[in-house]
Amino acid sequence: MATAVGTKRAFSSIVDGTTSGDGWGPSRASPSVQDWRTSALEDRGPRQRLGVDGTYSINSSARSTPRTTPTPFLPASSDSRSFEPNASIALIGIRGTGKSTLAIIASVATRRRVVDIENLFQEATGFSTAKYRKQFGSSNHNLRQEELLRTALQKFDHNAIIVCNGSSLERSGQALLQEFARTHPVIHIVRDAGSIHKHLEVLEETKLRELLSMSGPIFRRCSNYEFYNISETKAAQSVAPANQLSVPAFLTLKRAERTFLKFLSLLAGQKSLSRARENTIPPIEPGFPLSDVPTELRNYTCAVQIPLSSMLAETVDIEELEFGSDAIELVIDQCDDSRNLDIRNQALTTERAELISHIASKIRRSTVVPLIYHVSTTANSKQRPDLTCYLEHVRHGLRLAPEYITVDLSLGDESILDLVEQRGSTKLIGHIHAPIDWYDSFWLEKYETAKRLGCDLVRFTRPASFMDDNAAIQSFRNKLTALSETIPFICFNTGRAGRRSACFNQTLTSVVPETMKDDLAARAEQTPETAWITAREATHALFASFTYDPMQFFIVGASAGYSLSPAMHNAAYQACGMPHHYQTLQTPTLNSLQDLVRNPNFGGTAISLPFKVEVISLTHSISRHARAIGAVNTLIPVRHLNDDGSIPDDLGLFQERNQAGSVKALYGDNTDWIGIRSCIRRGLSPANAVMSASCGLVIGAGGMARAAVYAMLQLGVKNIVIFNRTHENAEKLVAHFTRLASNPPEGLPEALGQDSSPKFHILQSRHDAWPDGFRSPTIIVSCIPTHQVGENPSPDFTIPEEWLRSPTGGVVIELAYRTLNTPLMRQIREDAHQSWICMDGLDLLPEQGFAQFEMFTGKRAPRRIMREEVLRSWTDEQGQTDPGMVQTRLEAIDDQEP
């Protein structure tokens, strides 16, 4: 057993920051750190170079290149990243990276217990690890720590989030964690040095950086995943009411929460619904129409390529990248030399690995589309890429759990098989860019190889010289399609002459960000396989070539005239380069729907009040969510029925979007619940995280109230109080959901049907006492009109004080947006304490509209555009705008989670 003894410091004391911080540096690091560094330097054999022809050459000069400051990087030994659905997750990393906070976030969302090794140590010994070491010496401390870690990893190997302390990473602990990582996710939590420094305070920042550099490789060796915890500085102000002066501190954590939970859901691999159900880690956005359909199976999708070097410039607007794109491809390219980041002649240093992790996390934090991780090997340099560097970069990519990763098919079978084995839930794209004729057997052979080795899809690109090359590619595509067993393929020509083939490639065509198209020629010089068209150009080409048709969309409702949906959707179409049009149909009956449907360019319609229930009788099929709610707010046309006359599945429905023709059937869905769920999630503090005793209050008993109840059930709320003046309607609603709970449909969380069913209570009058057995509500959704409807004046509703007793506050959502400053909103802002967060219809409308946009167009919605447009177009009932409120909310949009 090797331990840090004598005058040398223990690894744990360093990474835990428990030293006084006086004057230690790399030379005084623990032997375990030093030993590993030395061996890492020595182990690296002669370097090999990789070429498109699949041959490698030894580069002797690399051997003699002196390695300077950056610390070399060695990822954990190969492992399969396949875990049992409820396998415990261990978090490791230096103190101050946020492990404990992330553990709590994960524990609440996944209903797992937090096991903190440092706490266990204190409970077992009565000392902190630092004090114990001081008192009994390092050897004793390490023995005790090892024993404790071993027992904890065995005892809590399921359903726990295990937070490791620095002592866990002493040499014996490293072996235990490496072993644990073979069957469990072990996540290395990384954070910027500045934030860690602020947290620890005990070290000088330069020393901290040295420490990070030294400890990084050890953490990486013991882990199979890496999460870069971006420090959130600003709260998502828009969640707080416009005139709520101070923003509750918890809101700053909201984005970190979402990014981490998304990461967890990715590494858990939600490849199928049944797998998702077994898993205690919920997918981040179930219910979004496109989130259940694999991107590579949809038609005419594109992936916007963003080079790492451009991301480093920090001028990229990440959310804008997503507009009109179905994936974001992070291209690990040659970076600025001064940063020593050229992958062709540099090993993946700790610094570079961290940089890549940071950028990947930044992209995730601001977007919803999948991430493709691509290590570029084709830079226009005479020097060929180095095999070791390439593999290190790809392996590092797998640690970030991207949805897709490319692997160069010119690698030997063994290397590819190794990556296939380690991919976990990441899908592997066998990639090759070569100047070889499409008629050459080379491509078919590579396709068969990729299939044989277990790639999930392939990407073949070829630099085109002539327009005719675009015809040749079609014949190659036909050949692939005719094969008996296929995997999805991405296949297009690059360069100016290749643009046409890129436009008509069906799957994940590479596109260039709109803002970078002016430097295309220069970029292509650097990287010949770079994309040549933008997402908007690709979309334009599909419409201009009659592959797609301009469609007409509507909102149908009795008082739809005030709706902001047309402005919101039209702005989104424009941002994505779609020539669609969205308009209002204000009508007292649903009769005119027939006329809309007769129009061959009918693309779909939003259904507004009071038709959300009535319209169901006009549909041929509705989604499971709409059925569970008993109301529809979105209709899409179906133009191709299955042979047996039934409606195609989700993928089939998406494949016929944007194409005109006669309508055979109507399909209905409900996106209101998705919008309500987003608003609840955004406004609910960790203190109010949903637990079995959490209670929700729904005001009203109409279609929207049903969507609100469903959203609450989806979030696991099991105690729901309905306030409605007409008791009979409330009873109908309760009967509906009680029936549903006794026979839960697919997709409702297990919580609904298992252990205890949801409990409902009806309140009819404001004077009713809050019911016994129900806690004060932390989620309140008001679904009653806030403006005059016909002869009925707007109900000036406020909540009786007695019902507002939650000590931790909660979230109040007023669904309407015609009148914003309602009595209820005023009451919460003025009378309730600060822990209450208000959301209104201007928050909700875009959230339900994103899912609607997906259903209408088959594309992800340009979220920021839609949020902004709603605010910009809003006026009150007198046609007045509120520039101050709009400005505050517009400014806050950048900080909102996607």
Ligand SMILES: O=C1C[C@@](O)(C(=O)O)C[C@@H](O)[C@@H]1O
């Ligand atoms: O209820 C609403 C609001 C809405 O009708 C509007 O634009 O106002 C749009 C609908 O999709 C949604 O269900």
